[in-house]
Each structure stands twice: as structure tokens, then as C-alpha cells.
Amino acid sequence: MDYGKLIEKALEAREYSYSPYSHFKVGAALLCEDGKVYTGCNIENRAYGPTNCAERTAFFKAVSEGKRDFTAIAIVGGEEETVWCYPCGVCRQVMAEFCDEESFKIICGKTADEYRVFSLKELLPEMF
Numbered sequence: 503m504d505y506g507k508l509i510e511k512a513l514e515a516r517e518y519s520y521s522p523y524s525h526f527k528v529g530a531a532l533l534c535e536d537g538k539v540y541t542g543c544n545i546e547n548r549a550y551g552p553t554n555c556a557e558r559t560a561f562f563k564a565v566s567e568g569k570r571d572f573t574a575i576a577i578v579g580g581e582e583e584t585v586w587c588y589p590c591g592v593c594r595q596v597m598a599e600f601c602d603e604e605s606f607k608i609i610c611g612k613t614a615d616e617y618r619v620f621s622l623k624e625l626l627p628e629m630f
């Protein structure tokens with residue numbers, strides 16, 4: 503699957519964002535090695551701490567259905583218009599648990615045509 507299509511799925515997932523506190527809507531689309539895609543959005547909570555990021559929603563959906571092998575994740579976010587949105591430290595650590603630091607690609611998109619691609623190693627060097 504090309505990165506533009508994966509970003510479109512992340513943009514669709516972003517529509518489901520539950521973010522009444524930050525108003526920052528995030529969507530993610532996680533591509534498995536077998537070609538299946540799991541999407542996620544951020545889900546906030548009035549106690550703030552239980553908030554789950556879009557990336558972790560996608561990972562936990564996939565892992566809870568038996569997936570372990572991942573190729574790439576697309577991430578889009580912003581209050582209304584999308585801005586450059588990079589994964590938080592907690593989500594990077596979750597990626598490190600399941601993904602190869604060189605081959606797994608993190609695609610931060612503004613639109614299906616405008617995106618930046620990183621390896622996990624670039625965004626989480628010297629990982630635990």
C-alpha cells in the first residue's frame with residue numbers, strides 16, 4: 503500500500519477523534535505485514551491521564567487481534583486543519599516494543615501528498 507492511501511485512512515480515522523478537552527484531533531493507520539490496516543483515533547478523558555493517543559489505539563487494536571508484524575504507521579493531527587504531528591514519547595516506546603527500528607516507517611502527514619517519513623530509530627534513538 504502506498505503512503506498516500508495509508509494517510510487517507512488515518513484522515514478517515516481522525517473523524518472519530520474524541521477530543522473535547524484539547525480539540526486536537528489525531529488519526530492513525532497502522533499497516534501490518536500481511537497488508538491489513540488497523541486505524542485509531544485519540545480518545546480523551548475528563549481525568550486527562552487515561553487519554554489514549556491515536557497511534558496506541560491502532561496498535562492495541564492490532565495486537566489484541568493477534569497481529570505482531572508491522573510495516574508502517576501514518577499519523578495526521580491538528581485542531582481543524584492538519585499540522586505536522588509527530589508521535590509522543592509513550593507511543594514511540596510502544597512502537598519500539600513491536601517494530602524493527604530500521605525498517606518500520608513512521609509517516610507524518612498533512613495531506614495524502616504532503617508527508618514526512620522517519621524510521622523508528624530516527625525518532626527514538628538509543629531506545630530502551
Ligand code: THU
Nearest residue numbers: 524526528544555556588589590
Ligand atoms: N495525541 C495523539 O493522539 N497522538 C500524538 O501523536 C500526539 C498527541 C493526542 C493526545 C491528546 O488527545 C491530544 O493529541 C493533544 O495532546
